[in-house]
Amino acid sequence: MIDLRSDTVTKPVAEMREEMARAEVGDDVYGEDPTVNELQKMVAERFDRESALFVPSGSMGNQIAVNIHTVPGNEVILDSECHLYNYEMGNMSIFSGVQPRPIETSKKYLPLGKVRGKIRPEKYYVSKTGLIALENTHNMKGGVVYPETRARELLKLAEEKSISIHLDGARIFNAAVATNRPVDDLTGGFDSVMFCLSKGLGAPIGSMLTGSKEFIEKARRVRKRLGGGMRQVGVLAAAGIYALENHVERLEEDHQNARFLADCLEDLDQIEVKTPETNIVMFRLNNSAISSRELVEKLRERNVLVGKVGPQSIRMVIHLDVNGEDVEEAAEAIKSIF
Numbered sequence: 358m359i360d361l362r363s364d365t366v367t368k369p370v371a372e373m374r375e376e377m378a379r380a381e382v383g384d385d386v387y388g389e390d391p392t393v394n395e396l397q398k399m400v401a402e403r404f405d406r407e408s409a410l411f412v413p414s415g416s417m418g419n420q421i422a423v424n425i426h427t428v429p430g431n432e433v434i435l436d437s438e439c440h441l442y443n444y445e446m447g448n449m450s451i452f453s454g455v456q457p458r459p460i461e462t463s464k465k466y467l468p469l470g471k472v473r474g475k476i477r478p479e480k481y482y483v484s485k486t487g488l489i490a491l492e493n494t495h496n497m498k499g500g501v502v503y504p505e506t507r508a509r510e511l512l513k514l515a516e517e518k519s520i521s522i523h524l525d526g527a528r529i530f531n532a533a534v535a536t537n538r539p540v541d542d543l544t545g546g547f548d549s550v551m552f553c554l555s556k557g558l559g560a561p562i563g564s565m566l567t568g569s570k571e572f573i574e575k576a577r578r579v580r581k582r583l584g585g586g587m588r589q590v591g592v593l594a595a596a597g598i599y600a601l602e603n604h605v606e607r608l609e610e611d612h613q614n615a616r617f618l619a620d621c622l623e624d625l626d627q628i629e630v631k632t633p634e635t636n637i638v639m640f641r642l643n644n645s646a647i648s649s650r651e652l653v654e655k656l657r658e659r660n661v662l663v664g665k666v667g668p669q670s671i672r673m674v675i676h677l678d679v680n681g682e683d684v685e686e687a688a689e690a691i692k693s694i695f
């Protein structure tokens with residue numbers, strides 16, 4: 358099977374497993390796991406932050422950040438297509454008692470004027486805006502990179518208004534590699550940043566939160582409250598360290614394969630392919646004779662797994678476990694159907 362449903366499907370490579378087996382461990386709830394501590398130190402340094410925290414998932418990292426930056430009754434301004442809004446089970450309302458204030462936009466960034474318009478005035482009888490959240494790269498917009506100048510504009514606005522700003526950087530290393538920018542340049546100024554080790558970086562589990570010492574101290578408490586306090590978890594942190602040391606630069610290969618896949622499909626009249634900026638290829642079906650559900654099924658019969666992201670839209674994600682030949686085979690399978 359050529360599995361292009363997500364970059365979460367990668368399996369740990371042999372060397373990563375060896376590092377996991379060798380990892381020194383301790384009880385991380387007591388802060389005594391040396392490998393977790395090493396990973397957290399490494400991440401804080403790479404992001405030029407005071408501190409970092411290992412969390413089981415990206416969703417938990419995002420929810421911890423929302424919980425710390427807000428109080429019940431607040432609003433969170435975000436993109437209507439973002440992960441925090443669509444794929445975290447409404448948890449910001451359940452766990453933190455806040456409501457999302459989504460912005461619909463076809464742009465790859467949140468336009469400054471629209472954000473300004475959504476910030477509540479300082480009146481006692483309206484909700485207070487507690488947080489602005491951005492996503493880079495933006496998953497459902499096709500892995501697009503959040504333009505740095507646009508992020509800077511919003512950071513400035515947030516500072517002026519004294520509103521916290523969180524970055525869901527699940528795939529921030531894809532953005533860094535695609536733009537050839539150090540990751541701390543893309544994330545500087547945010548009050549908190551979450552990124553995933555378990556996606557393009559190829560670790561089996563885990564995400565990281567970074568921020569100030571004070572933020573991370575609070576995050577440790579909220580993680581525990583959510584049941585995310587882990588024990589001899591150095592075996593997983595070792596995979597994260599391996600991923601950061603060995604799987605960042607190679608993301609460029611995934612981006613090249615994504616462009617190659619899009620190029621192979623460009624001439625098909627039945628679909629409209631978006632030019633990928635990173636590792637995600639999206640296309641829309643022009644041909645109403647076939648739905649995305651049917652296409653997913655037909656591709657499965659040809660040993661290719663892809664994701665349906667709408668009645669007419671398909672998403673394919675390139676990762677560590679697919680190579681150029683797989684991509685060519687997937688493109689041939691799609692062509693054979695049309």
Ligand SMILES: Cc1ncc(COP(=O)(O)O)c(C=O)c1O
Nearest residue numbers: 414415416417440492496525527
């Ligand atoms: C942009 C984005 N943020 C957050 C997450 C959540 O990560 P996890 O699956 O580890 O909870 C994902 C997962 O796909 C994602 O794409």
